[in-house]
Amino acid sequence: NLSGDAYRRQHEITVTGDEVPLPFSSFEATGFPSELLSEVYSAGFSAPTPIQAQSWPIALQGRDIVAVAKTGSGKTLGYLIPGFMHLKRCCKDPRMGPTVLVLSPTRELATQIQDEAVKFGKSSRISCTCLYGGAPKGPQLRDIERGVDIVVATPGRLNDILEMRRISLHQVSYLVLDEADRMLDMGFEPQIRKIVKEVPTLRQTLMYTATWPKEVRKIAADLLVNPIQVNIGNIDE
């Protein structure tokens, strides 16, 4: 059972920010409800990945976070599980709009995120839908109307639906920018900024990225408040 500092050294975790909580080196240390722990064990996972171990306690405290870790490091559950806990605490009416909003660069990635949300959120009775371009809007609009806790969206399609006034983001209090570097590379910055204007400023904002170039630093500085930054390994700028 490693101390927090030893765990960080062993897994090349570096953190910056005020009062950073210690990582959870095991699933038992997370305090997640048993139905959720059964889901991760039956998925065959034996321990949190380093980005999960360090970002979970930060996100659970309601802090803004920037997490920089390469592809395949388990970032999705890094933000989804604290999102589930956030939903449990808030108990909002999903018919009034989503509480958790995840922005993702592509349809493929958005669908993968939704699949993880459905798989791991099932036992907590969490609902999730996915909004992306290149598909008819009708079924997506119907899902929104029926009411969902989590919306995973590509910035282009979400912006279209916002302009049609068919979704309200006034209940969003947990906002995730996943693959922020790729979203900016794909030219989504104007859409992201428009979307964020519709989200209340009283919210938790989490940014997950594989690289940390200056464009990403700039948008992080604009959208996050007093964040804690977590890096795993050497980061590419």
Ligand code: ADP
């Ligand atoms: P990233 O977003 O960093 O590229 P993903 O969240 O897509 O990574 O996760 C990569 C793979 O690792 C997925 O198949 C996911 O189910 C799996 N995974 C997530 N957490 C763990 C864990 N704690 N232990 C083992 N595998 C995990």
Ligand code: MG
């Ligand atoms: Mg990812």
